[in-house]
Amino acid sequence: MVKPKKHLGQHFLKDEHISKRISDSLTGFGQYKTIIEIGPGTGALTKYLLNRNEELVSLEVDQESIKYLHQKYPQLKVIEQDFLKFDLLEISKRNIAVIGNFPYNISSQILFKAIDDKDKISELVGMFQKEVAERVASGPGNKTYGILSVLIQAYYKVEYLFTVDEDVFYPPPKVKSGVLRLQRISSDPDCNEKLFRKVVKITFNQRRKMIRNTIKALIGEIKSQHSLYTKRPEQLSVLEFIELTNFLESQIK
Numbered sequence: 001m002v003k004p005k006k007h008l009g010q011h012f013l014k015d016e017h018i019s020k021r022i023s024d025s026l027t028g029f030g031q032y033k034t035i036i037e038i039g040p041g042t043g044a045l046t047k048y049l050l051n052r053n054e055e056l057v058s059l060e061v062d063q064e065s066i067k068y069l070h071q072k073y074p075q076l077k078v079i080e081q082d083f084l085k086f087d088l089l090e091i092s093k094r095n096i097a098v099i100g101n102f103p104y105n106i107s108s109q110i111l112f113k114a115i116d117d118k119d120k121i122s123e124l125v126g127m128f129q130k131e132v133a134e135r136v137a138s139g140p141g142n143k144t145y146g147i148l149s150v151l152i153q154a155y156y157k158v159e160y161l162f163t164v165d166e167d168v169f170y171p172p173p174k175v176k177s178g179v180l181r182l183q184r185i186s187s188d189p190d191c192n193e194k195l196f197r198k199v200v201k202i203t204f205n206q207r208r209k210m211i212r213n214t215i216k217a218l219i220g221e222i223k224s225q226h227s228l229y230t231k232r233p234e235q236l237s238v239l240e241f242i243e244l245t246n247f248l249e250s251q252i253k
Contacts, residue, residue, distance in 0.1 A: 002042050002064050009103030013044040013127075015168035022125060022179055023048035023099070025161055029183045030095040030122025038083045038100035038110065038126075041065050045099060046073060057091055059083045084109055088120045095122040095184075104129045104173070111136065111152055114182065118155045124182040125161075133160060133178030140237050147204045151197065153238050154189045156182035189238075191245040199245050203233035211236075211244065219251050 002012070013019055023045050026035065033054055040046045040058040042065065049056050050073065058078045060066050069078050079086075084106060088096060098121055102110055107128045114121050128136070131144075136152050137160040138144040152158060164177040189196055195218075203214045212222055212229035222229075228236060228244050236244065 002062070002068050008039075008062055009105045011101075011169040011171060011173050012041050013101050013168060014170050018164055018168055019044045020048050021162070022101070022127060023052075025125045025179065025181050026052070026097055026099060026123060027181075027183075028054075028123075030097075032092075032095040032097045032122055034092045034094075035097045035099060036083070036088075036091065038098065038102060039065075040069060040078075041101070043069055043072060045101065046076060049099070050076065054097070059086060084113055088117050092120070094120075096120055097123045097125070099125045101127045104132075104175075107132055108148060111148060115151055115155055118184065118188075122184045124156070125179070127164060127177050127179050129173075130163060130176040130178040133180050136180060140235055142234070145234050146207070147200055150200045150204075150236075150238055150241055152182065154185075154196070154242075156184055158182055189242045189245075191242045192249050195249055196242065196245045199248060200233075200241055203236075207233050215248060219248055224251055 035049060035052065035054045035056050037045060037049060037056060037058045040060055046058060046069070056076065058069065058076060059081050060069065060078055061080065061082055066078055066080060069076055098114065110126070114124055135144045135146060136148055137158045138149045159181045161179040161181055164179065166172040166174070166176060198218065199215070202217055203211055206214045210230055210232055216222065226244070226247050228240060
C-alpha cells in the first residue's frame, strides 16, 4: 500500500461512491478526446476513468504511487511530471479535460494554470478545500467573492457540485472538501485581458476601498467619473469588471 506523504498533500479517497461520482461529473463538454488526471495516488478515480472512451493520461510525482499504478493498471499512461510545469501540448493540441483530487496546497495554482491554458482545457472537475471551492463559485456581494472568483468565471462556467466530508479520506484532512466543475465559456472577455487581470487584482487587494481609490495606481490622477467608481470590488460582476477595464483603457490612452 502507498503511504500518504504530507509534503505532497496526499489524502487518499477511500469512498468508492464518491470516487465514481467525481469521475462521472465529466460530461465530455468540448468534445475532448483526452483526460489528464492530476495526482492519481492509488487510483481512486483512475479505475473509473479507465472505463471511459477518452484517452487517460495521469501526471504523478510520487515514485511510490507511480510504481503502484504501473502494477495495478498496466494499461495506464503515467507521466512523472508536475502539472504546474507541464506543457499540455505534449499531450494534445486539441481540447482536453482535467480531473483530480487536488492537493490543497496547489489547488489555486492549478486553477490559475487552467486560465493560462484556457484555450486547451475545455472542462475541469476537481476536489478542493471547501473554502476554496466556495470562493471560486461565489458571486458578487459575497465576502468569499474575490480575485479567483472573477478571473475563473471570466473564462469558465462554474458549478459547485457537492461537499465531501473528512472521514472518507486516509488520512482525514482537517477540513471539508468541495467538488467543482468548470466548463469553458465560448468567448473571451471583450476587453484588454492583461489590463483586466490587473484591474481585478489591484481592486481586490484593497477590497474595502471604493474603486476610485484603488485604480489610481493604474491611471494616476482621476480626471473622469464612472458609476462603478463608487462601488467596492466585491459588488462588481464579471461583466462590470470588463466594462470598467474598457473604460480605464480609454482613460490611459
